[in-house]
Amino acid sequence: MAAADTGFRQQVREEFLSCQICFETFRQPKILPCVHTFCERCLLKHAGRHQSFNCPTCRREITLTQNGVAGLEDNHFIASLTETFQATVEREHDTAAPAPADRCLVHSDQLLNLFCSRCEVMVCGECVNEEHDGHVVTGLRGATTLRRKNISALLQNGREQTETLCDLLRRVNYAEGELINSRRKAKSDIHENGRENVGESDAKLSSTEGELDVKFSRRMKGLQTTRGRLLQHLDELATACERAGNVVAGDNYDILCEEEDMLSEVVSKTRRFGVPELCLFYFISNHVEDNDGENIGEVIMPLAGPAYAPPSPGVSRSPWHTPPSPRLNRSPRLSRRQTRPQQNVEVGGPGVEPGRFAGPASVIISDSLGYVVDRGNKRIQFFNLEGDFVSEFSTRTAGDRRSSIPNGIATDSENQLWVTTSSGDVTVYETRGSHIKTVKTNGEPWGIAYDVKNDRMIITDVRQHCVIILRTDGSPLATLGTMGRDDYQFDTPSYVAVNLLGDIIVSDCRNHCVKVFDESGRFMFRFGGKGSEDGRLSYPRGVCADEFGNIIVADYGNDRVELFDSNGKFLKHIASIEWPAAVALGTQGQLLVTNDCKHKMTIFSHYQRVSTSDSLSLCCSIRSLYDGRLPNV
Numbered sequence: 001m002a003a004a005d006t007g008f009r010q011q012v013r014e015e016f017l018s019c020q021i022c023f024e025t026f027r028q029p030k031i032l033p034c035v036h037t038f039c040e041r042c043l044l045k046h047a048g049r050h051q052s053f054n055c056p057t058c059r060r061e062i063t064l065t066q067n068g069v070a071g072l073e074d075n076h077f078i079a080s081l082t083e084t085f086q087a088t089v090e091r092e093h094d095t096a097a098p099a100p101a102d103r104c105l106v107h108s109d110q111l112l113n114l115f116c117s118r119c120e121v122m123v124c125g126e127c128v129n130e131e132h133d134g135h136v137v138t139g140l141r142g143a144t145t146l147r148r149k150n151i152s153a154l155l156q157n158g159r160e161q162t163e164t165l166c167d168l169l170r171r172v173n174y175a176e177g178e179l180i181n182s183r184r185k186a187k188s189d190i191h192e193n194g195r196e197n198v199g200e201s202d203a204k205l206s207s208t209e210g211e212l213d214v215k216f217s218r219r220m221k222g223l224q225t226t227r228g229r230l231l232q233h234l235d236e237l238a239t240a241c242e243r244a245g246n247v248v249a250g251d252n253y254d255i256l257c258e259e260e261d262m263l264s265e266v267v268s269k270t271r272r273f274g275v276p277e278l279c280l281f282y283f284i285s286n287h288v289e290d291n292d293g294e295n296i297g298e299v300i301m302p303l304a305g306p307a308y309a310p311p312s313p314g315v316s317r318s319p320w321h322t323p324p325s326p327r328l329n330r331s332p333r334l335s336r337r338q339t340r341p342q343q344n345v346e347v348g349g350p351g352v353e354p355g356r357f358a359g360p361a362s363v364i365i366s367d368s369l370g371y372v373v374d375r376g377n378k379r380i381q382f383f384n385l386e387g388d389f390v391s392e393f394s395t396r397t398a399g400d401r402r403s404s405i406p407n408g409i410a411t412d413s414e415n416q417l418w419v420t421t422s423s424g425d426v427t428v429y430e431t432r433g434s435h436i437k438t439v440k441t442n443g444e445p446w447g448i449a450y451d452v453k454n455d456r457m458i459i460t461d462v463r464q465h466c467v468i469i470l471r472t473d474g475s476p477l478a479t480l481g482t483m484g485r486d487d488y489q490f491d492t493p494s495y496v497a498v499n500l501l502g503d504i505i506v507s508d509c510r511n512h513c514v515k516v517f518d519e520s521g522r523f524m525f526r527f528g529g530k531g532s533e534d535g536r537l538s539y540p541r542g543v544c545a546d547e548f549g550n551i552i553v554a555d556y557g558n559d560r561v562e563l564f565d566s567n568g569k570f571l572k573h574i575a576s577i578e579w580p581a582a583v584a585l586g587t588q589g590q591l592l593v594t595n596d597c598k599h600k601m602t603i604f605s606h607y608q609r610v611s612t613s614d615s616l617s618l619c620c621s622i623r624s625l626y627d628g629r630l631p632n633v
Contacts, residue, residue: 393433527568
């Protein structure tokens, strides 16, 4: 087992923690815009005195700033993993050679080679005849076997506790995302009310926004404190389990005793840890004068019960559809939003009239509205989730016809709509359609998604066959991939989604698969493959992820919508629908699917969420240990 473990670590070091220039373990790793990492010293030699050079791995041209190689971003994630890896190896070297058996302190000529089960101490032969007469005594092998069993039981307990902490961390991530979205919506309501009530002064609007920011900061600080406590316990537990796992197969009794004591202490400490109450917080702009002078009310909803089980499918996650809590400072506006039973609804049909489509493509859900890209009619239409047409705005641009054809749509933390276009532009609008800015790209951007965790936009480019990462100010951050069939290559990447962990999910259309990358751009896995069997895909288009990390895929060539877990394992068929183009998931379980050939959209009102033990499981806890230290690339 030890040999196999050593081989595995050697493979990890060679494949993930070694510079591809010097083939040694990374030293001061620097990350290039193409997301490949090398030693700073190696890049200095590779670049020489030139201001630009080609990446040694993908051959992409890299242009340096005036600070040269030193100005490149440090890859803190790789640096941290390298330090952890080296520290583990050093600990193993310290404990690898078994120490010689100690001599008895009473009988110095005797070795401590027997174990008294009653007293749980090592003894010599003379001690057995004297102080331990009549006690059950075993040999050193039996004592070692007992310690191994104890450690194995503690490791199993530790794994279960790790999964519980992992689940809590995932819920904190979800609560943070909901808090950010709620703040964004409340700000939008404040400005909308200000436009409706022209008599309200700017000072009052500013005061209301200030009150919202104070409450937001207090709630976010509480969630971050909870995250810190969970990470601390998870770090201690993971370290203790790793140490014990490294020696459990050994024969050194003293080391086994030491690791058992340490692991037992950490497991007990974690068991005594008071799990915090996790809640969802929603802000509401009050419109009455009897709220103790407060302009911002709050809805507080428990995120889960004592067993930390996920809410059942169909349970409301929005304050607009939740029975009032005793802790709710409730606005009259809540009572005016009524729910009603829904059936699957088809919207649209070919045409130019409002509510009809000419090639509907991307779709998103924001603020209880479905925003649909109507490509042929060069406009964005929005509907409520019962299927009623609400409004529209044109994307036509004066003087350049092609730039007005929209492809994809996403919304950021400021509730601004980002629309990709066929000319290579990404245009940003207010929700009512007022133009804010235009971001230029060199290809043809298609799918687009907002990364809530890292506050950035992820865009697929079907002309350059890559993924583009932009800051929300429009400046480029990184590019991932080239044309091809390998893990870091694409052939017409159509749509993209980002889950709660920041993982990037790309539908690689002509490669008939979906590829998943972590937030640093490292390839994690792919699933699909050409075919019509369960788990296979044919020209996949739209993708989205639910709060459990499950991935929904529009399987365009097979006329169906499929559900996979967070590791790419096929779970079930969601629906049979001809030529599904894009998918979007609402907080109440509504699933929107566009059909660009029959020019319609279908609203499935009861998508049943599926929670699996694999969804956002142990990988979440390991990667959460490094939360806040991952490079923003």
